Amino acid sequence: MTTDGPERVPDVVGARxxxxxxxxxxxxxxxxxxxxxxxxxxxxxxxxxVAGLDVAYAESGDRLAAAVTVLDARTLAVVDSAVSVGRPAFDYVPGLFAFRELPALLDALDRLTVRPEVLVCDGHGLAHPRRFGLACHLGVVTGLPAIGVGKTPLLGAWAPPADRRGAWTPLRDGDEVVGRVLRTRDGVKPVFVSVGHRVSLDNATARVLALTPRYRLPETTRTADRLCRDALAAAAPG
DNA sequence: GCGACAG
DNA sequence: ATCTTGTCGC
Structure with missing residues (x-):
């Protein structure tokens, strides 16, 4: 216990x-x-x-880095983070996207020393053909509240929300409201918010707005994105 | 049948 | 996801 390597606290998440x-x-x-x-x-x-999760891929497509950053929800300062480098666990298939990144993301979550209260995922939750997108999958497997934030829609019909930050319109799949099209910045393309697990759509919306004081995407996603890109570059010398 | 299709 | 040039705007 006094050997090499960083401290590791097991079972922060513990899902496999x-x-x-x-x-x-x-x-x-x-x-x-x-x-x-x-x-x-x-x-x-x-x-x-609040935790942000994201994955970066090598151009060869055979290697990836998953990152999770934990932010102080009030100051948005990063208080903890972890990465995991590996291989895609499944081919990319729309609707089955989660299987590709889940193992690496869970491994990264396991390396945290702080247990986040909410997960903000880079992908959809209920806004999915079987109502079980990445955010739902991560939420169920970890037991943590989870929110899905997508940059582009996977399915659904919607009307463009008003141009001001905070404006939103329902994202509908048939008669079901599966999420919201949310404007996080004035005059900028909206994001697609949906419930992942243990969070209401209202709270998910409020959380995303609290995480976007300056940019279109949540600070959680931005910090995780930077971390996994850096980790990928550092892990594979030419 | 045809097109669309999170990352 | 990743590649990819210039361009418009603060």
Missing amino acids: VDPPGSVAEALAVQERLRPLVDLVGPGPAEPAT
Whole structure:
């Protein structure tokens, strides 16, 4: 316990996922886990910490770096972070995107020393064909409240929200409201917010706005993005 | 049948 | 996701 390497606190999250062996298997996993999504819990209205997760890929596509940054929810200062370098765990298939990044993201979460109160994911939650996007998957597997923030839609119909920051319109899949199209900056392309796990859509919206005092994307996503890009570059010398 | 399709 | 030049605007 006094050897090499940084301190590591086990079980901050403690979740593990085995990659599916086929598309059919992946679909079955989603079917099995979908009922476990908590759509009720409004989640923490004033969390002390918020985590951002993101992944960067090598151009060869055979290597990736997952990063998680934990921010003080009030000051938006980074208070903890972790990365995990590895390989994509699944081919990219729209609707099955989570299986690609989940193992690396969970590994990064396990390396944290602070247990975040909310996860802000780079991808959709309920705004998914089977209502089980990456944010739902991460939420269910970790048990943590989770929010999905996508840069582009995966599905749904919507009307453009007013140009001012804070304006939003419902994102609908048929008769269901699966998320919100939220303007985080005046006159800038909106983002797509959806519930992941244990958070209401209202709280998710408020949280995203609190994380975007200056840029279109949440500070959580921005800090995680920078971290995984740097880690990827540092991990693979020519 | 055709196009669209988180990252 | 990643590649990729210039360009408009603060």
